Amino acid sequence: MKKDTVLTQAIYKKSSLKHKVKLFKFFIHLSALLPLINAYYLAFTDQLGADPVEAIIHFTGIGAFNLLLLSLAITPISKRFRVSLLLKVRRLVGLYSFVYAFCHLANFLVFEVQFDWVLFLNEIIKRPYITVGMAGLLILLSLAVTSISLLKRRMGKRWQKLHNWVYLAVALVGIHFYWSVKSEIIEPSIYLIITLALLSLRVKKLTQFKK
Amino acid sequence: MPFLLHIGNNKFNKALTVLIKTPKSYVIKENEVTPENVYLNRRGLLKGLGFLGAGALLSSTSTNANADWFSKDEPTKFKTTQLKYKSDQNTDNLILTPEAKVTSHNNFYEFGTSKTDPVKNAQSFNVDPWQLTISGECDKPYTLDLDDLTKAFALEERIYRMRCVEAWSMVIPWVGFELAKLLKKAQPNSRANYVAFETLHDPQQMPGQASRRIGGGIDYPYVEGLRIDEAMNPLTLMSVGLYGKTLPAQNGAPIRLVVPWKYGFKSIKSIVGIKFIEHQPASTWNILAPKEYGFYANVNPKVDHPRWSQASERRITSGGLFARNRIDTQPFNGYGEQVADMYKNINLQKNF
Numbered sequence: 001m002k003k004d005t006v007l008t009q010a011i012y013k014k015s016s017l018k019h020k021v022k023l024f025k026f027f028i029h030l031s032a033l034l035p036l037i038n039a040y041y042l043a044f045t046d047q048l049g050a051d052p053v054e055a056i057i058h059f060t061g062i063g064a065f066n067l068l069l070l071s072l073a074i075t076p077i078s079k080r081f082r083v084s085l086l087l088k089v090r091r092l093v094g095l096y097s098f099v100y101a102f103c104h105l106a107n108f109l110v111f112e113v114q115f116d117w118v119l120f121l122n123e124i125i126k127r128p129y130i131t132v133g134m135a136g137l138l139i140l141l142s143l144a145v146t147s148i149s150l151l152k153r154r155m156g157k158r159w160q161k162l163h164n165w166v167y168l169a170v171a172l173v174g175i176h177f178y179w180s181v182k183s184e185i186i187e188p189s190i191y192l193i194i195t196l197a198l199l200s201l202r203v204k205k206l207t208q209f210k211k
Numbered sequence: 212m213p214f215l216l217h218i219g220n221n222k223f224n225k226a227l228t229v230l231i232k233t234p235k236s237y238v239i240k241e242n243e244v245t246p247e248n249v250y251l252n253r254r255g256l257l258k259g260l261g262f263l264g265a266g267a268l269l270s271s272t273s274t275n276a277n278a279d280w281f282s283k284d285e286p287t288k289f290k291t292t293q294l295k296y297k298s299d300q301n302t303d304n305l306i307l308t309p310e311a312k313v314t315s316h317n318n319f320y321e322f323g324t325s326k327t328d329p330v331k332n333a334q335s336f337n338v339d340p341w342q343l344t345i346s347g348e349c350d351k352p353y354t355l356d357l358d359d360l361t362k363a364f365a366l367e368e369r370i371y372r373m374r375c376v377e378a379w380s381m382v383i384p385w386v387g388f389e390l391a392k393l394l395k396k397a398q399p400n401s402r403a404n405y406v407a408f409e410t411l412h413d414p415q416q417m418p419g420q421a422s423r424r425i426g427g428g429i430d431y432p433y434v435e436g437l438r439i440d441e442a443m444n445p446l447t448l449m450s451v452g453l454y455g456k457t458l459p460a461q462n463g464a465p466i467r468l469v470v471p472w473k474y475g476f477k478s479i480k481s482i483v484g485i486k487f488i489e490h491q492p493a494s495t496w497n498i499l500a501p502k503e504y505g506f507y508a509n510v511n512p513k514v515d516h517p518r519w520s521q522a523s524e525r526r527i528t529s530g531g532l533f534a535r536n537r538i539d540t541q542p543f544n545g546y547g548e549q550v551a552d553m554y555k556n557i558n559l560q561k562n563f
Contacts, residue, residue: 040532044531044532046529046530049316050313051527056532123519127519129518182377182427182500183320183427183499185428
């Protein structure tokens with residue numbers, strides 16, 4: 001009888017956690033997708049400032065960076081405060097960072113240079129701040145592709161090695177932002193400080209990574 | 212909730228406050244306990260907090276439209292008045308950039324570094340009284356008051372392309388007079404090889420001058436300069452208006468320079484001083500980043516900015532994201548016929 005209750009309680013606990021994770025994920029979908037859809041709607045209808053192209057590029061760029069930092073803050077926060085719930089949504093937040101970053105690049109190609117492929121490739125190669133940003137995006141792309149559970153299992157140890165590249169990616173994104181502005185360096189500097197703070201929590205991992 | 216109440220916008224707060232509790236008359240209002248500059252910049256602070264997470268993503272695009280729901284407390288609007296002028300026939304049939312865009316997309320760091328900051332922060336800008344002094348190497352230095360700016364010289368409309376160094380452009384119907392007329396009146400002497408310009412320095416009115424965070428780390432006042440022949444060129448305009456009315460504050464009221472064959476940053480705004488000088492004057496962006504912004508700053512598709520191409524540009528007119536507006540950039544922004552001669556003896560790659 002007693003055994004029975006413990007079991008049902010455990011099952012109950014487990015299902016309630018599942019329920020919580022689902023709800024939390026739903027919330028993340030909403031808070032990542034709604035602003036994105038809203039921004040595109042305003043930009044398509046010429047309501048996003050005088051230059052919707054610049055506005056949507058900046059919006060998706062800073063959004064990708066915000067989400068990337070958020071995904072990197074999840075591990076230290078969940079460890080510190082012992083909230084395992086957070087870890088269950090880390091992948092989703094990371095994937096949304098990639099979605100925003102992908103939109104950022106697509107905006108540049110489709111709306112900024114307007115399919116002038118020569119100019120597009122030239123800018124990526126010739127402009128160091130774009131080169132750096134592109135490198136960051138390629139890392140995020142490889143992480144997004146390998147994020148599915150099947151590949152994670154198949155890749156074994158190599159998976160973690162690959163996904164440690166996210167630390168390089170976030171550094172590249174920080175430099176990309178800092179390098180892109182004309183003179184207003186305060187905001188990008190704050191981002192760089194946050195980036196370094198999040199990286200400093202992984203000093204051990206990073207030094208092992210080097211070996 | 213108190214946090215939300217503190218950072219939110221005034222009217223929105225009031226609505227919330229009513230919902231939650233009616234404040235007693237003795238309760239100190241937030242604007243009485245918050246330093247004025249912090250209070251006035253509360254939305255800037257909110258924006259600054261945007262990096263906190265995805266939930267705050269929207270705040271960085273709170274430009275207009277549905278975001279206005281939170282920001283309808285514009286207290287005053289800068290006053291503009293109708294001008295009398297000879298209109299431009301627009302023989303090139305240029306498509307004008309809509310007035311709403313010309314007046315809401317501005318690089319005027321004195322009022323904030325974001326393109327949408329000036330229209331928000333400049334509405335209470337007071338230009339009366341205003342004094343523009345013309346001095347230096349000349350026989351008859353003089354001063355123009357606010358009234359003189361629109362009355363001392365006959366006004367005409369000039370529809371010009373405006374090419375920003377950031378690779379976007381507009382077409383703007385300016386109202387003004389040739390700078391040459393203003394300069395000749397002062398009778399410059401033989402040492403007047405250059406003309407230096409200076410923007411108003413008034414940190415109390417211009418938040419970007421009071422705070423490096425808002426002003427983008429530029430040393431103010433903003434200064435610019437032209438060679439005397441450039442300044443005397445008939446294309447060089449002193450603008451006192453656009454779209455038939457006096458200049459809005461965010462566009463450089465009450466008087467600004469317009470040099471259509473040069474990148475936009477040469478066209479200095481809200482000018483208080485014009486000085487004839489012997490040697491090449493300093494110019495703000497050149498001081499800040501000499502490898503990126505030259506003294507001449509002639510529009511040149513062959514000389515790229517180190518961080519982006521100048522071969523083409525996006526012409527801002529109407530239309531949203533799908534406006535196919537990328538066009539080739541013309542040497543001297545298409546005004547070569549009138550200005551190229553002035554540069555035949557200098558290397559434009561070096562003197563960019």
